[in-house]
Amino acid sequence: MSLDDSNFSTRTLYNVPVSDISANPFNPRLVFDPEELNELKKSISKVGILVPLTVYRNTKSYPKTRFILLDGERRWRCAQELEMRNIPANIIDEPSDDTQNILYMFNIHHFRKEWALFPTALKLETVIQKLGTDQESVLSEFTGVSRSMIRRCKTLLWFPIKYRDVLLEKGGKISTDFFIELFPIAYRLSSENEYLFPLGTERLVDKMIEKFLAQRTIYDVKEFRDIRKAMGFYDKSGDISKFVLIFNQFIDNPDLGLEIFETTEIEDDRSRKNIMRYISFLNTSLPEINTDLISDYMVVDQLKQLHRIIQDLLDAID
Numbered sequence: 150m151s152l153d154d155s156n157f158s159t160r161t162l163y164n165v166p167v168s169d170i171s172a173n174p175f176n177p178r179l180v181f182d183p184e185e186l187n188e189l190k191k192s193i194s195k196v197g198i199l200v201p202l203t204v205y206r207n208t209k210s211y212p213k214t215r216f217i218l219l220d221g222e223r224r225w226r227c228a229q230e231l232e233m234r235n236i237p238a239n240i241i242d243e244p245s246d247d248t249q250n251i252l253y254m255f256n257i258h259h260f261r262k263e264w265a266l267f268p269t270a271l272k273l274e275t276v277i278q279k280l281g282t283d284q285e286s287v288l289s290e291f292t293g294v295s296r297s298m299i300r301r302c303k304t305l306l307w308f309p310i311k312y313r314d315v316l317l318e319k320g321g322k323i324s325t326d327f328f329i330e331l332f333p334i335a336y337r338l339s340s341e342n343e344y345l346f347p348l349g350t351e352r353l354v355d356k357m358i359e360k361f362l363a364q365r366t367i368y369d370v371k372e373f374r375d376i377r378k379a380m381g382f383y384d385k386s387g388d389i390s391k392f393v394l395i396f397n398q399f400i401d402n403p404d405l406g407l408e409i410f411e412t413t414e415i416e417d418d419r420s421r422k423n424i425m426r427y428i429s430f431l432n433t434s435l436p437e438i439n440t441d442l443i444s445d446y447m448v449v450d451q452l453k454q455l456h457r458i459i460q461d462l463l464d465a466i467d
Contacts, residue, residue, distance in 0.1 A: 162201055164235040167228050170204055171212040175251045175272065176222060190227040198224050201237040208243060216240070219250075248279040255292035266325045267316040269294070270302035301325075304332045309347040312354065323358055330373040331357055334380060343393055356400035366406035379410035 202221030207214060218225060219241065228236045244250040251272055276292060277283045283303060285296045292299075305316060305328055315323050335353055339346040344353050361367050376396070383392035395412075399405050443449070 162237060162239055165202075165204065165216060165238040165240075167225065167233055167236050169215045170202070170225055170236070170238070171207070171214040171217055172222055172225070173218045173250070174212075175247065175275070176218070181223060181226065186223060186227060189223055190230060193224065193227050194231055198228065198237055200224070201239050203241060204238045205241050205243040248276065251276055251279070252291055255294060265319075266298070266301060267305055267313075269298070270305045271313075273299065273302045274306055301329055304329055307332065307336065308354065309351050311351060322362060324370075327358075327361065327370045328354075330370040333377050334373065337380060337384065337389075338393065338396070341389065341393055343397065353400070360400065360403065363403060365403065372407060375407050376410055379412075 200221070202225060203219040204216040204221075205219060207217050216238070221238075225236065255272070255276075273288065273292070273294070276288065280287065280291065282288070285299045285303075288294070288299050289296045294302075305325060308328055312328070315321060316325060316328065331354065335344070335350050338344040338353060339350050341349075344350060361370070367373075376399075379395070380389075380392050383389050395409055399407075399409050443452070
């Protein structure tokens with residue numbers, strides 16, 4: 150259907166001039182893969198646009214176009230590059246306010262293809278401010294985004310603003326996973342004098358970025374979990390100050406590796422937990438076991454050896 154102001158209605162498919170449409174300023178999808186756009190452009194040049202855009206009529210002074218996109222920015226971008234004159238579009242009612250606009254964008258787009266994490270986080274931040282809550286269940290219900298993804302977004306938003314350019318850099322060496330893995334360490338230490346938020350946190354993050362980019366002592370962000378285990382041990386022991394001293398040495402010395410966190414105390418604690426787990430398993434399993442299954446000579450020999458070891462341990466403890 151051609152577009153005519155004298156006979157205009159919403160929820161109808163029209164051929165809309167490409168130049169009459171503007172991108173939605175609230176689109177959480179800030180990054181568009183050039184290779185994907187090229188593939189889509191090739192497809193459109195062969196068969197046209199098979200899935201219409203979704204737009205609403207613009208009643209505001211800016212941008213100066215008749216319609217604003219709700220769905221189909223990739224198709225619209227390709228149509229511009231292909232210098233198409235018109236594009237099929239469904240026209241719907243204008244969102245009542247900015248919040249509804251953003252929520253429309255979340256619900257229309259996100260289920261089709263998950264957005265990059267940090268652009269999603271930035272728009273989620275606006276939703277949090279508009280709704281006045283950061284409760285994950287509420288945000289998930291309004292946006293259609295999973296609670297686990299909302300939790301990850303909130304993790305990224307916690308970090309000082311100075312890192313947002315780093316997080317938006319497509320294909321950068323420092324990924325969202327870097328910040329997500331580092332978060333438990335940075336968050337816990339942000340209440341300690343050496344690393345108080347935000348300046349102390351910035352020092353911590355900057356130093357960890359240096360260590361990671363050097364690729365001399367840390368090669369994978371999952372290795373941060375070894376640091377978290379050590380921190381958890383000292384925190385549980387009420388000796389977080391000792392961990393802070395060790396961590397200071399680690400980030401200030403570019404040649405110091407994760408072995409600094411592998412102390413005798415941690416290894417002893419780990420060994421004790423393993424022993425308790427094995428003892429618990431044996432105490433539960435052996436009374437119920439079918440003796441015919443363990444009548445083999447080798448099994449009996451191992452059991453006798455275990456008996457002697459346990460007896461020696463008990464004598465030593467007594």
